[in-house]
Amino acid sequence: MPNPSRDALIARLPKAELHLHIEGSLEPEMLFALAQRNGVAIPFASAEAVRAAYDFSNLQDFLDIYYQGMAVLQTEQDFYDLTWAYLERAAADTVRHVEIFFDPQGHTERGIAFETVLDGIERALQAGEERLGISYRLIICFLRHLSEEDAFATLAQAMPHLARIHGVGLDSSELGHPPAKFAQVFARAREMGLHVTAHAGEEGPPEYVHEALDLLQVERIDHGNRALEDPALVARLVGEGMTLTVCPLSNLRLCVIDRIESSPVQRMLDLGLKVTINADDPAYFGGYVNDNFRAVADALDLSPDAIVRLAENSFTGSFLPMADQIAHLAEIAEVAGD
Numbered sequence: 001m002p003n004p005s006r007d008a009l010i011a012r013l014p015k016a017e018l019h020l021h022i023e024g025s026l027e028p029e030m031l032f033a034l035a036q037r038n039g040v041a042i043p044f045a046s047a048e049a050v051r052a053a054y055d056f057s058n059l060q061d062f063l064d065i066y067y068q069g070m071a072v073l074q075t076e077q078d079f080y081d082l083t084w085a086y087l088e089r090a091a092a093d094t095v096r097h098v099e100i101f102f103d104p105q106g107h108t109e110r111g112i113a114f115e116t117v118l119d120g121i122e123r124a125l126q127a128g129e130e131r132l133g134i135s136y137r138l139i140i141c142f143l144r145h146l147s148e149e150d151a152f153a154t155l156a157q158a159m160p161h162l163a164r165i166h167g168v169g170l171d172s173s174e175l176g177h178p179p180a181k182f183a184q185v186f187a188r189a190r191e192m193g194l195h196v197t198a199h200a201g202e203e204g205p206p207e208y209v210h211e212a213l214d215l216l217q218v219e220r221i222d223h224g225n226r227a228l229e230d231p232a233l234v235a236r237l238v239g240e241g242m243t244l245t246v247c248p249l250s251n252l253r254l255c256v257i258d259r260i261e262s263s264p265v266q267r268m269l270d271l272g273l274k275v276t277i278n279a280d281d282p283a284y285f286g287g288y289v290n291d292n293f294r295a296v297a298d299a300l301d302l303s304p305d306a307i308v309r310l311a312e313n314s315f316t317g318s319f320l321p322m323a324d325q326i327a328h329l330a331e332i333a334e335v336a337g338d
């Protein structure tokens, strides 16, 4: 049930967003505007018609449309505009820190230079730090439906820019593309000093979460829903203090859960898992981070303590240095105590 004082707490609490695909923040209006600006034909008559097409029955359904949508992103300015629009929206949700994913292969395979993408996103992130006070980390994701060789080629493209890229992730079609397929390239990324995270247990079985831990040696699990099917795995995740970046509205729209009341957030908290709330692809799934907080809070009747815990986890699960994490926790305590 909606609860105004809980909504006010969500609105005020400082938070970090750890699971956000910047290409997934491409709102239909901007998709239309960029299609016109760049002379790209799209098979929709209006932004409303685009929204109406966002009716997915699984992850692949969504990905097919998501990769099509990317075609309108062509210039450095396009990537800047996309990222800036997200940051303004995040600031309105009292987001203080973002760790965003981008999919280089979704662009380089269309003939867009890696640097065009990186320069535009990073210029907006720097402006966001200066003008909105939002700190950031940038994570390149390997598309798991492509080969490990392709991932190595992407890592090579990132190599001259290592001071600007903080981590690697793994996304796209999960079933049939287990983490094991990318063990070598993740080992290389770790040797290069990059942080590592991977989507696992969104549609894939608990075994994929085990593989992400054992073979990729990830620092976070993106989603992790299906880990709950394996009590020994849950115990391991709790023991290791592993952060799970859960995305409630994404789960709903991709039919990972049948209704929002089935979100695993409260169950995960009760089990002692370090769960965080994130938007994933907000333009496609109907909400930004505070919408995700409100949706689960209303459906599961989350307590104020649970909401504060979720905000705390977003900082302690981030790649920020400990001193910065502690400063953010102090700010949360101040806001929660008001």
Ligand SMILES: Nc1ncnc2[nH]cnc12
Pocket (backbone or CB within 6 Å): 021, 024, 059, 066, 171, 172, 173, 199, 202, 250, 280, 281
């Ligand atoms: N939820 C998701 N799962 C896998 N790959 C993605 N790419 C963008 N969003 C994704």
Ligand SMILES: [Zn+2]
Pocket (backbone or CB within 6 Å): 019, 021, 171, 199, 222, 280
């Ligand atoms: Zn994701």
